[in-house]
Amino acid sequence: AQSVTQLDSHVSVSEGTPVLLRCNYSSSYSPSLFWYVQHPNKGLQLLLKYTSAATLVKGINGFEAEFKKSETSFHLTKPSAHMSDAAEYFCVVSAPTGANNLFFGTGTRLTVIP
Amino acid sequence: DAGVIQSPRHEVTEMGQEVTLRCKPISGHDYLFWYRQTMMRGLELLIYFNNNVPIDDSGMPEDRFSAKMPNASFSTLKIQPSEPRDSAVYFCASSLAGVNQPQHFGDGTRLSIL
Numbered sequence: 001a002q003s004v005t006q007l008d009s010h011v012s013v014s015e016g017t018p019v020l021l022r023c024n025y026s027s028s029y030s031p032s033l034f035w036y037v038q039h040p041n042k043g044l045q046l047l048l049k050y051t052s053a054a055t056l057v058k059g060i061n062g063f064e065a066e067f068k069k070s071e072t073s074f075h076l077t078k079p080s081a082h083m084s085d086a087a088e089y090f091c092v093v094s095a096p097t098g099a100n101n102l103f104f105g106t107g108t109r110l111t112v113i114p
Numbered sequence: 115d116a117g118v119i120q121s122p123r124h125e126v127t128e129m130g131q132e133v134t135l136r137c138k139p140i141s142g143h144d145y146l147f148w149y150r151q152t153m154m155r156g157l158e159l160l161i162y163f164n165n166n167v168p169i170d171d172s173g174m175p176e177d178r179f180s181a182k183m184p185n186a187s188f189s190t191l192k193i194q195p196s197e198p199r200d201s202a203v204y205f206c207a208s209s210l211a212g213v214n215q216p217q218h219f220g221d222g223t224r225l226s227i228l
Contacts, residue, residue, distance in 0.1 A: 032214040043205050043219030090157065094214035102213050104157045
């Protein structure tokens with residue numbers, strides 16, 4: 001069975017400081033893992049994707065995530081937050097095939113303080 | 115690339131009325147997804163299609179909800195009769211090759227049932 005847990009519902013950082021958004025997953029298969037970002041009144045936009053290649057995945061806008069199988073984690077990081085990073089972030093896990101194999105986290109709202 | 119196009123962007127209607135939401139996926143994408151997003155329940159997958167055929171509708175909340183995809187470039191989600199608890203943002207997304215591939219989201223339809 002698959003599931004995903006975003007450990008923080010809200011994260012606040014100061015502009016220019018690092019960002020860490022935490023995600024833990026559970027999967028019976030080798031999962032695909034995604035991070036999406038949602039800005040106000042917009043749909044979700046893909047930040048990055050992991051599919052069993054390199055464990056450190058680089059995405060858009062300076063974000064990256066590291067797949068750690070031993071910790072079942074896929075945390076999202078960015079070295080220096082920008083005001084434009086303020087948004088909702090979703091961690092998603094999916095299994096290779098089959099129905100009902102896509103699971104969204106509950107989201108983490110990132111606030112960036114000027 | 116026009117992206118996924120949803121219409122209308124906003125809909126306000128009275129309880130009991132029929133509501134039809136529309137979606138045009140990205141050309142060439144084989145998969146189309148309908149989601150509902152609320153504060154209480156987060157993002158929920160309602161139904162998805164592959165090559166215009168509904169594959170999994172287990173997320174459709176009840177018989178008042180129906181979805182169709184008459185061709186590769188158009189899908190509808192219909193609620194009849196509508197109820198206040200159906201108020202939410204409804205998203206359509208499409209992807210190239212499967213549930214475990216990145217999805218491209220529209221900007222959503224904000225539905226308010228009075």
